[in-house]
Amino acid sequence: MRVLAAMSGGVDSAVAAALAVEAGHDVTGVHLALSQNRQTLRSGSRGCCSVEDSHDARRVADELGIPFYVWDLADRFTEDVVDDFVAEYAAGRTPNPCLRCNEKIKFSAVLDRALSLGFDAVVTGHHARLADGALRRSVDAAKDQSYVLGVLTAEQLAAAWFPLGGMTKERVREIAAERGFAVATKPDSHDICFIPDGDTRGFLARRLGSRPGPVVDATTGETVGQHDGTYGFTVGQRRGLGVAAGDARPRYVLGIEPVSRTVTIGTAELASVDEVRTGAPTWTGAAPVLPGRFEVQLRAHGSPVPCEVSADDDGLRIEPAVPQRGVAPGQSAVLYEPDAERGDRVVGQAAVRLAR
């Protein structure tokens, strides 16, 4: 099989590429240049796709003896991921840029180009299991990335290969060390790659400028404070609200209304949600029979909860068995079919439209 290995310069994609080579495939490495400013150097675990990462990826490719190229996808990444991220926040929603990148860049632009160039599959270092068309959680629950892959369709998954889903991150580092890769001890990246300093609010403020508006308490209807931009808030957020409520009870962001720039806050009871409505779903395989019982995960590092799902116009109506807090419009609701033995199977996902 002719395989294209997407190599970020990190340990996971290095090991994924190595396993593809060792499995006897004809492998070509590609590093995706996504950032408009490529001169930034890594400090600690922050940021990615710097010149240094490109060199790290090339080092591994050279050790594996495979061809290596850099594909410049900075324009598409800026348009489809970064600009989308900013626009979503401006509209009062909370996007997940990693999911968007998998949907639009890695398993769309890159996969399409790979297939047209004659490759049979794209291999990546994602921590998720993929066998017989079924996408499942990684055996390493702490590193599981099935949530951000939940947006992939059966067609995309058919040409994807995730060799790391059956092993722990610790084992991945061991494999890298056994092969003498310098990236074996490279720190994990866990911030948004295009915001290397981790200051999302600062990044949005630079892009969107000051857009002041009121902070309103839902219980009293009173304006209890001012903010510099709704983009500094996420539904469910508790810290950094910058207001003092009359009683001592904690307040949460309940809603963001971008036109009047109103941030509504309220107590824990008001913040809890027992019904989620979504936009149009995508499915990783055949569409499931609805209504049905699944587990839903509502953010990248959230816990799954049992739920009932039914069709609702173009979207879904999801009723979690336990009320949820911090369900932000724009986030993906990823549905799983629990399977303790083989790993929970990803059924599909849909973007949250409203929660109440």
Add this chain to the structure above:
Amino acid sequence: MTYLDHAATTPMLPEVLAAMTEQLGRVGNASSLHASGRAARRVAEQSRERLAEALGARPSEVLFTGGGTESDNLAIKGMFWARRGSDAQRRRLVVSPAEHHAVLDSVEWLVKHDGAEVTWLPVEPSGRIRPEALAEALGDGRDVALVSVMWANNEIGTVNDIAALTAVAHAVGVPVHTDAVQAVGQVPVDFGASGVDALTMTGHKLGGPMGAGALLLRRDADCTPLLHGGGQERDVRSGTLDVAAIVGLGVATVTAVGSRGERAARVGELRDRLVREVAAQVPDAQLNGAPLDDVVAGGPGRLPGNAHLSFPGAEGDALLMLLDARGIECSTGSACSAGVARPSHVLLAVGADGERARSSLRFSLGHTSTDADVDAVVEVIGPVVERARRAGLGRR
């Protein structure tokens, strides 16, 4: 393996390898006064004399450097500093925008950090600089520190009439540097006859070692050093002479210049067939640069081994990858330090649009090229271009 990237680097000549291997086994610092030092110095100076003779220079005009990039940096910065040092109004550099990055980035560094100004010369669609355009850019020349125009372009292979350009600059008292890295050994290069004040050349483009080059610098050209220390090279360049590399550089230069006529004719014929037969497979392929049989100042107007082609609708980096996978090695032009393919600044300078610049490939032939190499390209180029075009369709 079909190696068609001789403009990037070309295989070392067997006589160079033998001479260097012999020298590498000897001890001796050419600056030392004892017998070993004297022996090393003798070998280095013999190489200097032979290289000078091959290029129409005097031995004292040869400064050994670490290669083309160092020679370009030394000429641009050193001559700018010296010329401005003797007359503060000489702050302007008159330069072709189709130069190698070693020249361009040196110029831009001086503009950004040292008060230089730059006038970019207009470039003909062929890639050539017209003497009239240079005259106009120079004006009375009183505010100009230096002119820099390459002898032959590394991407599209166009040869400039350096003697004519130098005459124009000298008429208004301005010195000229030329980057002749691609020209030496490919087209006739005579430093003295050309009149230029400084000329960059390097070893590994003509069968010599990497990391060894020279700046030919007229005795009356002022040049402030970049590297300070022992002052080994006329006090303009310091650093212990790498005698083995210098021997290799000397042998390579003498051999490549000596066999140039016969080799250029043979390589030129192969190149012409490559272009002709690729065009037969891909009828809308476009040749960039000067026509294959172009003549300038009575000599070749295009490097004999250069074939630079655009394949509309296909991305250069996709073509490169598909050819690489089929054992054919060529180049797309410039890549940044991260390896990202950028549209060629040379093609943009000659007026090509971004699309054409991104869809180009350079095949460069050299002393080891054969008919079989040409056949290998012709055999696969049609399907490769077709596939790259399909891959390009989905892109925005």
